[in-house]
Amino acid sequence: MWKKILGFGASKEEQDLVSLYDKVPEDRRPRHVAIIMDGNGRWAEGQGLIRTAGHAQGVKTLERIMETCVDLHIEVLTVYAFSTENWKRPRPEVDFLMNLFSEYLDKKIQKMDDNHVRLRFLGREDGMSEALLQKMHAAVDRLAGNDGMVFNIAANYGGQDEILRAAQTLAARAKAGEIAPEDIDEDVFESVLDTAGDPPVDLVIRTSGDLRLSNFLLWQAAYAEFWFTQTNWPDFTPEEFVDALVDFAHRKRRFGGLDKKK
Ligand code: IPE
Ligand code: IPE
Ligand code: MG
Helix, strand or coil: CHHHHHCCCCCHHHHHHHHHHHCCCHHHCCCEEEEECCCHHHHHHHCCCCHHHHHHHHHHHHHHHHHHHHHCCCCEEEEEEEECCHHHCCHHHHHHHHHHHHHHHHHHHHHHHHCCCEEEEECCCCCCCHHHHHHHHHHHHHHCCCCCCEEEEEEEECHHHHHHHHHHHHHHHHHCCCCCHHHCCHHHHHHCCCCCCCCCCCEEEECCCCCCCCCCCCCCCCCCEEEECCCCHHHCCHHHHHHHHHHHHCCCCCCCCCCCCC
């Protein structure tokens, strides 16, 4: 991947971003970045286009940011693509989004593989078509042996739903006598979440100006830093992404304790 950045095909801007980020000390870099990709509809409206054109454009942004994360050696990138609440949208918009996922997997799987990315989906499966589920499983299986960045796509995902599913799994285990209720601690609980094995979220980015979590990663973001921008997702750039990372590097994280003495 560094070859790609430093060699053929790497633009001046990309090289600049990598060398800028190189200056950030390792222990000030987020391991897990989560993005609420919001504002596709508003972007489209601003261009005089229909909402779905914003989603199509948003996919292009996702591609660029995913590659930027690979180039910057981010360990885990989680993106919010479709919430458990997004089923409330008009059917044609929901269908368009489902088709976009399917196309994205067809078109981008090779590139993800070339970048050594491991893919995972967070969320529930019911409601998705059999054909899409098959494609999702095949993509996850194909990339499972990679050792690069973990790329989580939250699709049909809700933080409350995830926590309830985890509670049900543990309750069933307790009922079957496999685990004692008092043994359910943070580690056990995390092991049955969709993000099992990932480090906690360090940084949540939300585009498009709304200041809320919208049911995203409620457990995992317990101590995350937040970074908001007015920019709509289709206009979000790798440069602005690195701005967020550099801002994160300057945050004082106390985790309930006190500042470290210099
Ligand atoms: C985010 O953009 C994408 C999804 C929720 C799928 P929106 O579609 O929410 O765009 P706005 O918020 O209406 O502008
Ligand atoms: C959050 O955006 C979900 C995704 C980005 C997929 P929404 O646009 O659905 O959130 P609300 O409805 O404004 O809270
Ligand atoms: Mg929105």
